Structures are given as structure tokens and as C-alpha cells.
Amino acid sequence: MKIVMTAATAAMALGLAAPAFAQDVPVERAPFTGARAEAILGYDRVADGEDNSNGKDGLLYGGAVGYDAQVGGVVLGVEGEITGSTIKTRTNNLLTAGDNVRVKAGRDLYAGARLGFVISPDTMIYAKGGYTNARFNTDYRVGTARLEQGENLDGFRVGAGIERMLGANTYVKGEYRYSHYGELDGYDIDLDRHQVLAGVGVRF
Template sequence: MRKIIITTAGAALALGIAAPAFAQDVPVEQAPFTGARAEAILGYDRVADGKDNSNGKDGLLYGGAIGYDAQVGGVVLGVEGEITGSTIKTRNSNLLTAGDNIRVKAGRDLYAGARLGFVLSPDTLLYAKAGYTNARFNTDYSIGTARIEQGDNLGGFRVGAGIERKLSGNTYVKGEYRYSHYGKLDGYDIDLDRHQVLAGVGVRF
């Protein structure tokens, strides 16, 4: 374990030293990671109780994001906003009483945050991100002819990391992992976590 920690720390230090050196080959006026951007994203989505991840549900994540980045030497600072949807849903019967049905579906997810990147080469960016996320979960409960529909908005934080690769022209692709935590859902003994792995394609203006 100690060897792994030392190796990881050494790699991180080497990355921090090497990134500015790589960027010295790119004139500031030709900084490839500066400007406004828009992208479409698609990936894997999982929502689970942080206390018992085995009870989680999987689905497809889809949506889009906009942002702005400024490259200063080998460092990129940016802000971004995102809206996504998910196919995650679950259905249970006889949960509270015999004959009842409950359906819970993940709704829209809004995110706003910042990112910090290191230029590994003129066309490759490694970055970390953090910000605020607000997710909606829609509940439909019925028993007999009675029916109750409710939507809950949960706020939380998100952290993540990814790699972006510049293609021809102003287009780019990226791969990203992020973790979100929403805390406890009112009325339920669960503590929601979210794990997402995605790919994106975008255009920088």
C-alpha cells in the first residue's frame, strides 16, 4: 500500500511539473483550449443508497453542456453549466400496504461548476472539476383508485475528472467520470450517491 501511495504521489508531481513544460511549445495566441464551447454527452448513470450500493439502479445518461475556458500557459481554468436526463427508474409493489404500487424515475439534473486543467500536449487536456448539482426525482404512488404524484429536487455537490482531446478544426471529444452526492431524501432512510461515466463531443468557438 505504501508503495502504491508513493508511486501515485510521484506521478502526480511529475504531471504537475511536465504540464507547463509541454505548454511552452504552444504560443499563448494559439492556445487550443481557450474560448466558449458547447457539447453533447452520453454515458452510464447509476444512482444508489450510499449506505448500500448493491441496491442501486443503472441507466443511460444524456444531455448537453456549455462552458468557457481560458488557457494560461499550461493551465486551463473554466466554468460550465450542464443539463442532463436519465433513463433510471424503479417500480415496486406491496411496499407500504398490500396492493399498492410505487414508481420512482430520475428527472432532469442541473449542474454548474468550475474546472482546472493541465495541458499535456497541444491537443490533449487533463482536468478535474467540482460544482453544485440539483437533481429531480419523480414519484408516482397509487393504491386502488387513489394516486399521488410528487417531484423532489435534491441539491448536492459533484466532483470529477476527465481527459479532452482536440480533433480537426474546433471540434473535440472527451471522456469523464464524476461522483455526485445528494444527501438524504425526505421521508426515506436513504442517502443518495450518483456515479457517472460518459463520453462527449463538442465544438469550441
């Protein structure tokens, strides 16, 4: 009788402990899913849409956050990004003799979505698209007079890239994207932006 009671007590203890043990074991999530944050660095070029040779190059830097989920065999994601750039240009004698105009790229905001395809257990390719708002700052000087002004340009962005997992929560990526800005205060400015970048990120 004592042996039976001991066995019953042990069985009850195991039965009570099993749910708690199951809760302590993390469930492995699908790759390329969940919230993420990343740092990015790369090449930036802004040019006239009709004459790409007349452009300026610089360094792109910034960060992004996003969320991805696997749906029907593909990865769907949303993301937001803020970047800066070292692009700047200077022109003399533009409107009158002795004047000086400097234009510098400011912050660039992006919000969009992406569609990914997992091609191996640790590698995904993707396409992306969305809205971009870029700021350009102008500093005009003539004699002792100075005028500073910033303009925000609305545009669209499309791109493609490849992402590779380094571990369960870290990844690297390479990406190309093209942005176009068409109008400023009703004027057709036809401005193109080409960027090639690398990124490193973490998933939560």
C-alpha cells in the same frame, strides 16, 4: 521623377493596405480556450451510499456549455449542464397490499468549474467540481387513487476526465464523475450517483 512618384504611390498604397490585411488574418488562439458547447451520453447509476449493491442503472444523456481560458500554464473553466436519465424503479406492496410505487430520475442541473493541464498539443486532462440539483419523480398508486410528486435534491459533484482536440474547433472527451445528495426535507437520504460518459463538442 515619374519613377520616384510611382514608387512613392506604391509605398503609400502598401502602407494603407498593410493594416487592413493584418486585420483580415485571424490570430491563432491557444488550444482548449474559448466558449464551447457539447453533447454527452453515458452510463448512470444511483445507489444507497451505505449499500452500493442496491442501486439502479440507466442511460445518461444531455448537453453542456462552458468557457475555458489558459492562465499561468493551466486551463481554468466554468460550465453548466443539463441531463436526463432513464433510471427508474418500481415497488409493489410498499405501504399496503396492492399499492404500486414508481420512482424515475428526472432532469439533473449542474454548475461548476474545472482545472485542466495540457499534456500534449491536442490533449488535456482535467478535474472538476461544483453544485448539482437532481430531480426524482414519484408516482404512487393504490386502487383508483394516485399521487404524483417530484423532489429536488441538492448535492455536490466531483470528477475527472480527458479531452482531445479533433480539429481547431471540435473535440471529444471522456469523463467520470461522482455526485452525492445528503438530505431531503431534513432527512438524511445518503444517495450516491456514479456516471461515466463520452462527449463531443465544438468551440466558438
